[in-house]
Amino acid sequence: GQSLEQPSEVTAVEGAIVQINCTYQTSGFYGLSWYQQHDGGAPTFLSYNALDGLEETGRFSSFLSRSDSYGYLLLQELQMKDSASYFCAVKRDSNYQLIWGAGTKLIIKP
Amino acid sequence: ETGVTQSPTHLIKTRGQQVTLRCSSQSGHNTVSWYQQALGQGPQFIFQYYREEENGRGNFPPRFSGLQFPNYSSELNVNALELDDSALYLCASSDPLAGGLHGELFFGEGSRLTVL
Numbered sequence: 001g002q003s004l005e006q007p008s009e010v011t012a013v014e015g016a017i018v019q020i021n022c023t024y025q026t027s028g029f030y031g032l033s034w035y036q037q038h039d040g041g042a043p044t045f046l047s048y049n050a051l052d053g054l055e056e057t058g059r060f061s062s063f064l065s066r067s068d069s070y071g072y073l074l075l076q077e078l079q080m081k082d083s084a085s086y087f088c089a090v091k092r093d094s095n096y097q098l099i100w101g102a103g104t105k106l107i108i109k110p
Numbered sequence: 111e112t113g114v115t116q117s118p119t120h121l122i123k124t125r126g127q128q129v130t131l132r133c134s135s136q137s138g139h140n141t142v143s144w145y146q147q148a149l150g151q152g153p154q155f156i157f158q159y160y161r162e163e164e165n166g167r168g169n170f171p172p173r174f175s176g177l178q179f180p181n182y183s184s185e186l187n188v189n190a191l192e193l194d195d196s197a198l199y200l201c202a203s204s205d206p207l208a209g210g211l212h213g214e215l216f217f218g219e220g221s222r223l224t225v226l
Contacts, residue, residue: 004152030213031213033213033214041219042114042200042217042218042219042220043153043200043215043217044217045213045214045215045216048212048213048214050213087152087153089152089213091213095158095165095166097143097155097158097166097168098153098155098213098215099155100145100152100153100154101152102150102151102152103150103151103152
């Protein structure tokens, strides 16, 4: 079967750094995506890793280790607007189909 | 450049009824996929359309069907509605390069379906 595991909830303080982990078990792997979704909103794309290593985009970074079937999203200089759910999703083949985790709710305290 | 738009935003149906949800893809995007997102869960892939043909389907029964039109807009039809079909239905479009190389999907705000 296909499964992605990520923590259900993470709490952090404004201005801090937080890491959201994702482990996956899928038949086929092209890459790992991260999406952000605010309550009642559309998922928005954050990053994509096809190769091992760290990808940095502003305050957000994403890491992938294909040998460990593991990735993480790193959010720095947390702001209150970063309070949202974060999903990891595996691109399993050359089509655009994504297999999603259940999401991590990030709660940020002042 | 307009984004992905979906209609209706909210609707209520009763068991056994049929529903049609609509999606206009982002300009220049020829691939549309549909996802079902239950409350507190991640989206589940329903199916994908590329140039009016279905080219991928998730683990959903045949009563979930779709269409893509020449302008790349799309419809999701669900027959014989069940209580468990209550969910947010998300449409996503992608362009051939960004979607293929970077795994990027552009989502609409979704249609929230409640089945009573």
